[in-house]
Amino acid sequence: MTGAASWSFSESDFKQIQGHLQAFLRDSNARCALLVDRTGQLVATVGDPPQFDPTAFASLTAADFSANDQLAKMIGEPEFASLVHQGERESMYLADIAKRVILVVLFDQRATLGLVKLKARAVVENLNKVFEEMFNRVGTGPAQQKGLLEGAEDEIDKLFG
């Protein structure tokens, strides 16, 4: 492998993901769900729009999850598949999806951690399937459109003058 593999997802993947997450938010009473890939890029947001910078949030989430992954290994666990950060009013629940993506659930006092955990189990399973299918498809998807980025160099020149 020369570098990390790229992946892409289509509009129908996105709709499926949204569907699963919306059902989960309804069942768990959580406010918002974000999907972040392990390199720190925001993949999707469903529910109440976040009141913070989602890009920065995504990069910190990935760092948080990766650091905890290493901590798990140090104490002899293969991984921490989920993490909880509990605050006085706002809390977060994070769970691994297909080893490549992190589900972040934001919830307040209207939801309980127990319910979020319980309902998350099903949505994680569903999303695992969606993402695994997506990753297996890499190389045949629309990302292979030839010349997608033709002209990109001019755009870079323009930005940096």
Place this chain on the structure above:
Amino acid sequence: MSMINYASREINCKLVYYGPGLGGKTTNLEHIYGKVSPNTRGKMISLATETERTLFFDFLPVDLGTIRGFKTRFHLYTVPGQVYYNASRKLILKGVDGIVFVADSQLERMEANVESMQNLYDNMAEYGYDLTRIPFVLQYNKRDLPNAAPIKDLQGALNPGWPIEDLAQQKVMPDSAHPGEHLVEKIGAEWVGRAPYYEAVAVRGDGVFDTLKACSKLVLKTLS
């Protein structure tokens, strides 16, 4: 790992600034943050100690603009340069699309540069990434200092070249940034490739955008 999102029509790529401690990685990002219009960049996040040494990373998202209807966004990261933060440094490399190695030109930092470069090769290898095949640019920073080593010496120590075995790539490629020099050339019987390099004084901003532009271009080329 670049990500193409067809639903929101976005391309996201990750660039990592690597190099020895106090070499100027954070300064590069701060200069970019200061110069790029607030419309095209996000918030800069720095996880640093109280003495402003990078503890985990700095992060700055920059939008390059729309290309073929896709919003192209680069996520710039720095790693902590200090030797003992290797565990965190390695985490940041996960899914990297392009690397900028910021070397400190000062003679007395030569050993630290070499050690950091070796560490970069080792960490990349652990992920199964091949540094000679992904976008990689060197920046020789602090060129204004009187104790800066000659470029020839820095190149010899940090960018001596790697053998090119693929016949298709065995053709002379001039270095557009340095007339008379080559990124791919035949030395004796062997073909050798080198990473492009730029001279910089990051505190003044000299060479910062040349470096970023070169690396972004290489990344986008790998996608096209």
